[in-house]
Amino acid sequence: AQSVTQLGSHVSVSEGALVLLRCNYSSSVPPYLFWYVQYPNQGLQLLLKYTSAATLVKGINGFEAEFKKSETSFHLTKPSAHMSDAAEYFCAVSASGTYKYIFGTGTRLKVLA
Amino acid sequence: DAGVIQSPRHEVTEMGQEVTLRCKPISGHDYLFWYRQTMMRGLELLIYFNNNVPIDDSGMPEDRFSAKMPNASFSTLKIQPSEPRDSAVYFCASSSPPGTSGIYEQFFGPGTRLTVL
Numbered sequence: 001a002q003s004v005t006q007l008g009s010h011v012s013v014s015e016g017a018l019v020l021l022r023c024n025y026s027s028s029v030p031p032y033l034f035w036y037v038q039y040p041n042q043g044l045q046l047l048l049k050y051t052s053a054a055t056l057v058k059g060i061n062g063f064e065a066e067f068k069k070s071e072t073s074f075h076l077t078k079p080s081a082h083m084s085d086a087a088e089y090f091c092a093v094s095a096s097g098t099y100k101y102i103f104g105t106g107t108r109l110k111v112l113a
Numbered sequence: 114d115a116g117v118i119q120s121p122r123h124e125v126t127e128m129g130q131e132v133t134l135r136c137k138p139i140s141g142h143d144y145l146f147w148y149r150q151t152m153m154r155g156l157e158l159l160i161y162f163n164n165n166v167p168i169d170d171s172g173m174p175e176d177r178f179s180a181k182m183p184n185a186s187f188s189t190l191k192i193q194p195s196e197p198r199d200s201a202v203y204f205c206a207s208s209s210p211p212g213t214s215g216i217y218e219q220f221f222g223p224g225t226r227l228t229v230l
Contacts, residue, residue, distance in 0.1 A: 043117070043221035094217070096211075
């Protein structure tokens, strides 16, 4: 069985500050992990994905995430927040060869001027 | 490519009415997924198709919901009769075969916001 926990349903950061969005997973098989972003009134857009090739994954818009097996975590970071980063972020897990994504409950990021 | 296309973007209807949501997947993708997003339950997978055939509909909430995929470029999700608790955002996503990576990378449409009064 697989599950995802996103800590913090709302996160606020100042513009230019570090963004850290937390995701912990549970999986009985080697997981594939994803971060998606959802801007208001839009669909989900893939930010980055972990496929076991490298533990540090770089995505679009300056975001990156690090897979830490020992901590069962896949936290999303960005060194310097921009106003345009304000959105909802979803972590998801799946297993190789399966179509089913298990999504976290989402974290709404607010960027303060 | 235009991406996954959904229509309508917004739908407001009255309880008891039939609602049909439409989706055009990305050309060449032979996997199609329907999701529902609500505040209470987050993102839920309702049903998925492979090569136009429904494979897993275990997420469909009840018999009032039905989905079809008559061809590779079109799918519908129908609710009949609709109820206020069906109010949600419904997303369609499509994916190409996973290949050697084993990943079904899903591309989402913009969603249909359904309000049932």
